[in-house]
Amino acid sequence: MKIDDFGEVGKYLTAANEPILNPDERVIGFRQLEYRVYKGGIMRTPLTDELGGWVWHTTKRVLHLDDKWVELPTGVKGKRVHEYGFMEVTDVVWHKRAVTIVTKGPKGKVLWEYTPFGAAARLFSWLREQREERKQYAKGEHKPVYERGKPED
Numbered sequence: 001m002k003i004d005d006f007g008e009v010g011k012y013l014t015a016a017n018e019p020i021l022n023p024d025e026r027v028i029g030f031r032q033l034e035y036r037v038y039k040g041g042i043m044r045t046p047l048t049d050e051l052g053g054w055v056w057h058t059t060k061r062v063l064h065l066d067d068k069w070v071e072l073p074t075g076v077k078g079k080r081v082h083e084y085g086f087m088e089v090t091d092v093v094w095h096k097r098a099v100t101i102v103t104k105g106p107k108g109k110v111l112w113e114y115t116p117f118g119a120a121a122r123l124f125s126w127l128r129e130q131r132e133e134r135k136q137y138a139k140g141e142h143k144p145v146y147e148r149g150k151p152e153d
Helices: 118-129 131-139
Strands: 002-008 025-040 051-058 063-070 077-086 089-094 099-105 109-116
Touching: 025 118, 051 077, 051 118, 063 099, 077 099, 089 118, 089 131, 099 118
Parallel strands: none
Antiparallel strands: 002 077, 025 051, 025 109, 051 063, 063 077, 089 099, 099 109
């Protein structure tokens, strides 16, 4: 899980504002959303201000690239990035005007609240649908969809 990290052009994202993906990843969808990150618990403590940017949903993780470009004093250009992996997601909750993703990782319980615009709310439906598969995978009980077996005669 990354919160408020710096993503350098050429290492984390391209100059065209697209994340650099791992070889075993593919993009499921992306939307421009407003989001906020909270530390979970009874009292929600904001970890970030309200941010806006592109949210990329891949087959392994959810990546956030803020709207504003940042240039470090060393001359390196990049953006603030946030990300979490699918195995860290514990719940997806739809509210009237927002979607909250509950994650649990090394930083404890973290809430990611998104303000979707119309069709953008569907970006996270895949996360909710795959919840049981992620639990089975974590326990080692997951069975591949396409199992290789003996060819039938």
